[in-house]
Amino acid sequence: MELPVNPFKASLNGTTRYGCWAGFGTAYAAEILATTGFDWLLIDGEHAPNPVPSILAQLQAVAAYSSAPVVRAVNHDPALIKQLLDIGTQTLMIPMVDTAEQAEALVRATRFPPHGFRGVGGGLTRATRWDAVPDYIQTAHQELTLIAQVESRQAIDNVEAIAATDGIDAVFVGPADLSTGVGHVGNPGHEDVQAMIRHALKATKDAGKAAGILAPAEEDAKRYAEWGFDFIAVGIDISLLRQAAMQTIARYKADAPQANSSRTY
Numbered sequence: 641m642e643l644p645v646n647p648f649k650a651s652l653n654g655t656t657r658y659g660c661w662a663g664f665g666t667a668y669a670a671e672i673l674a675t676t677g678f679d680w681l682l683i684d685g686e687h688a689p690n691p692v693p694s695i696l697a698q699l700q701a702v703a704a705y706s707s708a709p710v711v712r713a714v715n716h717d718p719a720l721i722k723q724l725l726d727i728g729t730q731t732l733m734i735p736m737v738d739t740a741e742q743a744e745a746l747v748r749a750t751r752f753p754p755h756g757f758r759g760v761g762g763g764l765t766r767a768t769r770w771d772a773v774p775d776y777i778q779t780a781h782q783e784l785t786l787i788a789q790v791e792s793r794q795a796i797d798n799v800e801a802i803a804a805t806d807g808i809d810a811v812f813v814g815p816a817d818l819s820t821g822v823g824h825v826g827n828p829g830h831e832d833v834q835a836m837i838r839h840a841l842k843a844t845k846d847a848g849k850a851a852g853i854l855a856p857a858e859e860d861a862k863r864y865a866e867w868g869f870d871f872i873a874v875g876i877d878i879s880l881l882r883q884a885a886m887q888t889i890a891r892y893k894a895d896a897p898q899a900n901s902s903r904t905y
């Protein structure tokens with residue numbers, strides 16, 4: 641069989657793509673989300689209780705739907721990256737990328753020799769469809785999308801070099817960590833943070849790469865779409881459930897906790 645096409649990569653054509661964070665860590669919840677029309681889903685291995693087997697189950701669950709999966713690793717560990725690629729992750733997001741050197745190391749972790757040092761899983765892996773894809777070693781990189789998350793002052797200072805790194809396909813701004821790290825805790829809307837976000841966007845676009853961001857508040861998401869972000873996570877499934885549950889009970893109980901849709905990170 642042919643190497644599976646990466647639907648996320650294919651969708652990055654200049655139209656803003658809207659995604660949702662998948663934080664439940666279960667295939668069942670991810671599959672529900674995949675039926676709701678989001679262009680892409682972030683299967684979060686950083687902050688959700690999501691080891692490799694549950695990420696695998698979610699990739700399998702959403703494979704039949706048009707929402708493209710993006711997997712976020714918890715760290716830069718090449719051994720973990722190898723496992724995530726071996727289970728069939730084609731779009732991989734790595735948090736806390738602060739320097740071009742880190743970005744280059746991440747690219748090498750995703751490439752087979754001589755371009756990198758990814759180990760060969762061959763017929764053991766879902767990525768090769770258990771050896772049904774004959775030229776996987778030669779072609780895997782063509783359908784890979786590697787996303788570097790920038791979410792610190794250092795990362796913003798280095799964002800031109802990170803974005804320009806060969807093999808980095810996209811840069812994703814983490815507004816919660818960025819705002820917290822520069823002293824504007826819980827306030828990504830602060831003008832200093834907004835200036836950093838714009839700077840990251842410009843550097844990414846100047847490098848010819850795609851830019852993404854998390855923006856659960858509607859006015860933020862609309863502004864970032866106008867600015868030119870290519871992919872925006874506009875919801876977090878756990879927050880959506882909680883908000884909907886609170887709004888429902890508030891219709892029946894006057895003393896129910898108040899839903900606050902702007903408290904979203």
Ligand SMILES: O=C(O)C(=O)C[C@H](O)[C@@H](O)CO
Nearest residue numbers: 791814815816817818854905
């Ligand atoms: O810094 C950010 O923003 C992110 O990286 C997203 C966070 O991990 C979290 O707020 C998602 O709920």
